[in-house]
Amino acid sequence: MFFVSFRGKLHRRDDNKDHIIPLIMEEGYKLNSWVKTIFGGKHYINFSNVENFEKNVQDLLTKLQKYKTLNPQTDNLIPKDLPSPPPLPSIRNPDPPFTSSDDSPPMQDDRTDNGGTRPMEQSDPIRSDTSYDASSQTPELSDKEFNEMITKVSHWCNKKCRGHLSKMKVVISEFIGKSKIKQTDIQRQDEPKGLINLLTTPGLLTVTVFIEVINLCGIGGVEREMKKEWNLPKFKDVPNKTFSEHRKRLLEFGHIVSIENMMTIGQLMEIQVTKETDPFFLIFELERAGELAEGKKINTFIDKLKEYEMNKEVNALMGLKN
Incomplete structure (x- = not known):
């Protein structure tokens, strides 16, 4: 040969x-x-x-x-020793394990549908980075253990987190353009399990990033389930290092937009919105239409909100305190 x-x-x-x-x-x-x-x-x-x-x-x-x-x-x-393959992106965290006995509070009781309904209670505002970096204390997991974690969490979310579906779509949209995840992939998912499975794109997900996703989605009940089998830090102590300021502003906008203003935005942007619509469904549709893209597009959108005196919503999108 x-x-x-x-x-x-x-x-x-x-x-x-x-x-x-x-x-x-x-x-x-x-x-x-x-x-x-x-x-x-x-x-x-x-x-x-x-x-x-x-x-x-x-x-x-x-x-x-x-x-x-x-x-x-x-x-x-025939070669005696074949070269090793190039290193694959690791999904393991090399840091030592951290043990915590504290559980997160129980998850809120949300309405469950395919993402078009406003949750009965909004999640807590997005936390900024804390002085204590718990992300350095996440446990070392083998690929097999990490895949087992993803599988179990996705099944649990499928049963308990359907009311967070639209918010999960907005959060995971951060990875569009940074990975093989496409907006159409996110759009066609009608259950949390499918969205979580999208995150298993090689080189994308680590234990820390997974915790960041859970924190931003506001699905605290997952923490309690994960700690039953794995030693993990308090999720609230894991700072956000993966998601952009733009993404955090969109999520804050979803937390504070009023039903009345949401319906007005729907009319302006020709998106069907009712009083029961989840605000994150509206955000995802606006992103899908390109209206919230960083730069000129979102500035034009903010100017429209200013015309209708949506001051709180404007401040959220501009990163200003209300």
């Missing part, structure tokens, strides 16, 4: 009785016409995706072993 890069040698492969296994090393690579002609219908092993590295190595070894059987002289061509 020869790994060759010269076009001429490729054309002479039959004369030399060379065996060729095509490997794709660059994501999105398209084969040239002459390459297609040479390789024909051969099976390509795609090494451009590091997530499948081990599987691809085994596939490659199987093929090499096949050619070794066909030609024993190739024995010395």
Whole structure:
């Protein structure tokens, strides 16, 4: 087996009785016409995706072993030690465990539907960073343990957190453009489990980021459930380091917008809103329409609110205290 890069040698492969296994090393690579002609219908092993590295190595070894059987002289061509794959983004936190016996308060009793209904009680305002950084005290978990945590929490949220669905969509929208998550992916989710599963995009989620998401979504009951099995810090002591000021302002806007003003905004922006509409549903729809994008768009939106003297809502979007 020869790994060759010269076009001429490729054309002479039959004369030399060379065996060729095509490997794709660059994501999105398209084969040239002459390459297609040479390789024909051969099976390509795609090494451009590091997530499948081990599987691809085994596939490659199987093929090499096949050619070794066909030609024993190739024995010395099979490498004894294969290189390690590039490191995958870790979802583990390397810091020492932190033990806490305190539980969070029970979760509020929210109305449950598919995200269009205003919760009966609003969550607490967003906490700013505290002097004590509990994020450095989150436990070390293996990938298996972390995936088990995500699975259990998603099932629990599916039963208890449907009233927070729209707010979860607004929170997770932070990752649009920063990961493979798309707005259409978020839009079509009709249960919390699906939204949480979106966060499992490789390299996106850590224990600390997961706690930040839970804090911003205001689903405190999750903390109590998670602490039954894992030693975790008090969630309220974990500062927000992942989410932008823009995202926090949108969430604050959702906390303070009045029903009357929400309905007025719906009329102005041609979004169907009723007295029972969850304000975070409105925010998500406004984001989806591009009206809340940072810069000129949101400034234009704020100017409209000023015309209708929505002072508290304006202050929230501008990061000012009410």
